[in-house]
Amino acid sequence: MTTATAGPTVRPAETDAMRRALELAATDGLVLGPNPRVGCVLLDADGATIAEGFHRGAGTPHAETVALANARAAAGPDAARGATAVVTLEPCAHTGRTGPCAQALVDAGVGRVVFAQPDPNLVATGGGALLHAAGVDVVGGVLGDEARTLNAVWTRAMELGRPVVTWKVAASLDGRTAAADGTSRWITSAAARADVHRLRASCDTVLVGTGTVAADDPSLTVRDADLTGPQPLRAVMGRRELPPSSRLAVPADDGTETLHLRTHDPREALEALWAADRRHVLLEGGATLAAAFWRAGLVDEMVAYVAPVLLGAGPAAVGDLGITTIAGAARLDVVDVALLAAGTPGTPGTAGADGRADAGPTETNVRLTLRPRKES
Amino acid sequence: MTTATAGPTVRPAETDAMRRALELAATDGLVLGPNPRVGCVLLDADGATIAEGFHRGAGTPHAETVALANARAAAGPDAARGATAVVTLEPCAHTGRTGPCAQALVDAGVGRVVFAQPDPNLVATGGGALLHAAGVDVVGGVLGDEARTLNAVWTRAMELGRPVVTWKVAASLDGRTAAADGTSRWITSAAARADVHRLRASCDTVLVGTGTVAADDPSLTVRDADLTGPQPLRAVMGRRELPPSSRLAVPADDGTETLHLRTHDPREALEALWAADRRHVLLEGGATLAAAFWRAGLVDEMVAYVAPVLLGAGPAAVGDLGITTIAGAARLDVVDVALLAAGTPGTPGTAGADGRADAGPTETNVRLTLRPRKES
CATH class of the missing domain: 3.40.430.10 (Dihydrofolate Reductase, subunit A)
Incomplete structure (x- = not known):
């Protein structure tokens, strides 16, 4: 991990946004298939919410992509420029059925990413590093235990392979x-x-x-x-x-x-x-x-x-x-x-x-x- | 059973005395052997306590005998005349290592006996009837469940023989x-x-x-x-x-x-x-x-x-x-x-x-x- 751990650099508004992202991730009635629950909140420089998103399961867009799309729909193509993305799981660096979220965040001009749980996926991990390399400010581990608990079996499976x-x-x-x-x-x-x-x-x-x-x-x-x-x-x-x-x-x-x-x-x-x-x-x-x-x-x-x-x-x-x-x-x-x-x-x-x-x-x-x- | 069940004839002072008798019966550290825990309180006509007693285990006097002896020691041979005996177990009618308690109560001139649990002992039972036949007012079943719980295993054994x-x-x-x-x-x-x-x-x-x-x-x-x-x-x-x-x-x-x-x-x-x-x-x-x-x-x-x-x-x-x-x-x-x-x-x-x-x-x-x- 090249990312910093949670510390004094995390603003209260970001922690609040993480709680909201965890709520979104825990939405009832989702059919996740092999995928984890993930929520995302985009904040502006003042800590106000720009847009939200959560993952609805395998084959559907990831939480970050949903939040970015919602932001664009509301405020145009540059809606997320300079924003902070608060995500319950380290953004993926893997092209699967959807493109890598870390790249999507970079492309959208997001300036800072705060995530909860490091990605335990041996294939998809590396999103934090990718963001960091692209000049994005990255903080991990914010409410990490809560996020891990939300996907306890999935996390264990990823770790075990x-x-x-x-x-x-x-x-x-x-x-x-x-x-x-x-x-x-x-x-x-x-x-x-x-x-x-x-x-x-x-x-x-x-x-x-x-x-x-x-x-x-x-x-x-x-x-x-x-x-x-x-x-x-x-x-x-x-x-x-x-x-x-x-x-x-x-x-x-x-x-x-x-x-x-x-x-x-x-x-x-x-x-x-x-x-x-x-x-x-x-x-x-x-x-x-x-x-x-x-x-x-x-x-x-x-x-x-x-x-x-x-x-x-x-x-x-x-x-x-x-x-x-x-x-x-x-x-x-x-x-x-x-x-x-x-x-x-x-x-x-x-x-x-x-x-x-x-x-x-x-x-x-x-x-x-x-x-x-x-x-x- | 020829005795009446608990009802409006039981005075509050008698119920209070039964709680005290249960406390006495439950005294810590007794070595009971095959015998049950039993407590007894003697009340005067005003419901005031004359004397108390409890059984300390096989080979020692029964609770009623102890209470009668305590009464005599305090106030002479007629101390229990006309008294009410409140006992956690139906007084025995059986001569074992000690004489039958029912007869001892009659001999002491006790006018009324309130007991909790009917004696489940196939050999010793009949004390209530003996008292009744001798003209003593007898009421059974007052806090009977509490008394049974106090000697749950003993009761079960007596019932099973x-x-x-x-x-x-x-x-x-x-x-x-x-x-x-x-x-x-x-x-x-x-x-x-x-x-x-x-x-x-x-x-x-x-x-x-x-x-x-x-x-x-x-x-x-x-x-x-x-x-x-x-x-x-x-x-x-x-x-x-x-x-x-x-x-x-x-x-x-x-x-x-x-x-x-x-x-x-x-x-x-x-x-x-x-x-x-x-x-x-x-x-x-x-x-x-x-x-x-x-x-x-x-x-x-x-x-x-x-x-x-x-x-x-x-x-x-x-x-x-x-x-x-x-x-x-x-x-x-x-x-x-x-x-x-x-x-x-x-x-x-x-x-x-x-x-x-x-x-x-x-x-x-x-x-x-x-x-x-x-x-x-």
């Missing part, structure tokens, strides 16, 4: 996903299952193994949660063919085909999903698939739904992790604990879209959100 | 109590293990199977928690002899011998423990023993310590419960969820009394308290 992986487990208190005879409807409560739909809706990909398709024939769609964008991509991993009669063998209601990743290597699967612009994969089953991701160090978060149910026998929720002795135990940190009780908002009482009865146990379930401990 | 059974499980998130090679120190955190000592201290008996003695050689003593009374009785169930070198084969520091229950029948074991004046048994292991209690319908509460640890292999925390299909799943209700974090008061950082290092993982553990759902 692969989709963030959340492993979902739903099991009995004794760690089983089905009874001895294989029956499993229902272990978790309706409220817990509704919460899984909310979790799915927060990811852009749902991934299972071919074994789970054969055994459970899941539909993997978001049914019982608000979904502002498209359904998450349904992905299946493994070399086996999908049974032609399986729910995942036919396109979803919106026409989207299931992505079949013909590999057993989690890293290859994530590369393919990254290439397909995926940022957040929900690992939904089965135990063997999840264990493969765990062993490869490719689980970033675990969400465990624990039902107050004992089975005493039946398939284990967690497969062989290659752990033989306690010193090798996989240790996590509890990030959050939530009780999912009957009557939780969004709890369904009727059959889901695929005809399954969604009623079921009413006991309070416990949701644990955990993060793997990094080796020290 | 056997000790209350709490099943403790400490396991990894995937329901395992050891790694594949049998090592298990430590899965749960130091804070969780300190909490187990508090749980032990709240029970009067700790029960394990002979298999656990052979495998783990536990000491089963309360080490890291305040203990006002004696150590819980250490009991072992099963026909195998205890290894002579095992910690349980020698008397505890206070000289108490381990009780060896030479049976595999949970009901027989509880009968023997009941005969030994035990009211609250903590089932500490192993999985087979706990499963036998569960299958016999003899688990009243479950306390599960869940460590944010994955093992993927190793012995299961819950043994075969005879459940083959999901419809037969054992369902419980979550009564309480607590996070046990490093730094929790009472967390040890040093070796315990038996020389074991008590340090260990520092991750936050989750404690679930559950109750089996009754068949409907």
